[in-house]
Amino acid sequence: MFQQIRGFGEYGFPESHAASFALLVYVSAWLKHHYPAAFVAALLNSQPMGFYQPAQLVQDAQRHGVPVHPIDVNFSEWNSRLEPIDPEKHGQPVALRLGLRMIKSLSHNTVMAIERARCQDGPFQSIHDFAQRTLLGRADLLLLAKADVFKSLD
Numbered sequence: 001m002f003q004q005i006r007g008f009g010e011y012g013f014p015e016s017h018a019a020s021f022a023l024l025v026y027v028s029a030w031l032k033h034h035y036p037a038a039f040v041a042a043l044l045n046s047q048p049m050g051f052y053q054p055a056q057l058v059q060d061a062q063r064h065g066v067p068v069h070p071i072d073v074n075f076s077e078w079n080s081r082l083e084p085i086d087p088e089k090h091g092q093p094v095a096l097r098l099g100l101r102m103i104k105s106l107s108h109n110t111v112m113a114i115e116r117a118r119c120q121d122g123p124f125q126s127i128h129d130f131a132q133r134t135l136l137g138r139a140d141l142l143l144l145a146k147a148d149v150f151k152s153l154d
Contacts, residue, residue, distance in 0.1 A: 030101035
């Protein structure tokens with residue numbers, strides 16, 4: 001009995017690992033083909049994964065026709081998400097909105113402060129309005145400015 005178990009151990013794990021990996025690849029390919037925006041949003045929200053950098057994932061999505069909207073303090077949340085768009089104009093029913101989590105060194109607490117201020121009083125009108133309502137420090141404001149997330153503001 002021991003010899004049979006030992007023999008299985010030499011090929012059993014690689015065989016079962018290959019089968020589960022094949023299923024994962026098949027499902028991933030199906031999702032990427034039929035729901036490319038949702039697929040890339042899920043990958044971005046699962047970072048860091050160690051395979052592909054977020055910029056590579058975004059570029060690949062764009063090459064496959066996914067409209068990508070940049071990070072913006074008036075529209076972005078912590079995670080990347082899907083936004084409805086006009087399929088007549090864009091050929092797709094949704095676009096990918098990049099999430100604030102993609103800004104290196106930006107804390108989750110900072111993003112929660114942005115979202116809280118935006119939910120309470122509506123969209124930000126200017127950088128001054130943003131700074132007053134979020135009460136963020138200079139370091140966070142500079143980090144956000146370098147990430148160019150204020151495009152929707154006057």
